[in-house]
Amino acid sequence: MTKITTIALVAFTVVLASCKSETKQSIKTENVSFTKEGELSVLSSETDSIKANFDIEIAETEYETLTGLMYRKSMQEDRGMLFIQPKEAEQNFYMKNTEIPLDIIYINSGMKVVSFQKNAKPLDESSLPSKAPAKYVLEINAGLSDQLGLQVGDSISFSRN
Numbered sequence: 001m002t003k004i005t006t007i008a009l010v011a012f013t014v015v016l017a018s019c020k021s022e023t024k025q026s027i028k029t030e031n032v033s034f035t036k037e038g039e040l041s042v043l044s045s046e047t048d049s050i051k052a053n054f055d056i057e058i059a060e061t062e063y064e065t066l067t068g069l070m071y072r073k074s075m076q077e078d079r080g081m082l083f084i085q086p087k088e089a090e091q092n093f094y095m096k097n098t099e100i101p102l103d104i105i106y107i108n109s110g111m112k113v114v115s116f117q118k119n120a121k122p123l124d125e126s127s128l129p130s131k132a133p134a135k136y137v138l139e140i141n142a143g144l145s146d147q148l149g150l151q152v153g154d155s156i157s158f159s160r161n
């Protein structure tokens with residue numbers, strides 16, 4: 001190998017390594033607090049009446065979707081996180097680094113609830129599938145879906161701030 005080829009190879013490796021490290025985003029693990037980004041209502045499929053209202057955070061970027069409610073110590077009962085997926089498909093969530101037990105509600109593009117994963121265990125990395133195509137995923141405190149009588153077929157509506 002010539003000296004110029006070696007220098008070029010070293011320079012290329014340094015540039016490649018620095019580009020890779022610059023694109024990584026660090027994950028916040030301390031003092032993660034709720035930021036209201038919208039409001040969401042859950043409506044009964046039988047009566048069209050409101051079963052519940054939530055202040056929500058919205059996760060739609062890759063970073064927001066990957067971190068979700070991780071590293072939170074608690075969440076008020078009238079709050080939740082709405083994930084907006086790029087396309088409607090079967091979804092799989094897990095509870096890695098999530099310290100709050102949650103009910104995970106899968107919702108299709110027609111805004112109808114298609115399935116639930118109730119009482120998801122904190123810090124459990126097991127897959128929690130939607131079992132049906134979903135575009136939206138709502139995470140709320142564990143036990144709330146039963147307490148509110150939420151059912152497959154109920155619908156949601158939401159607005160952004």
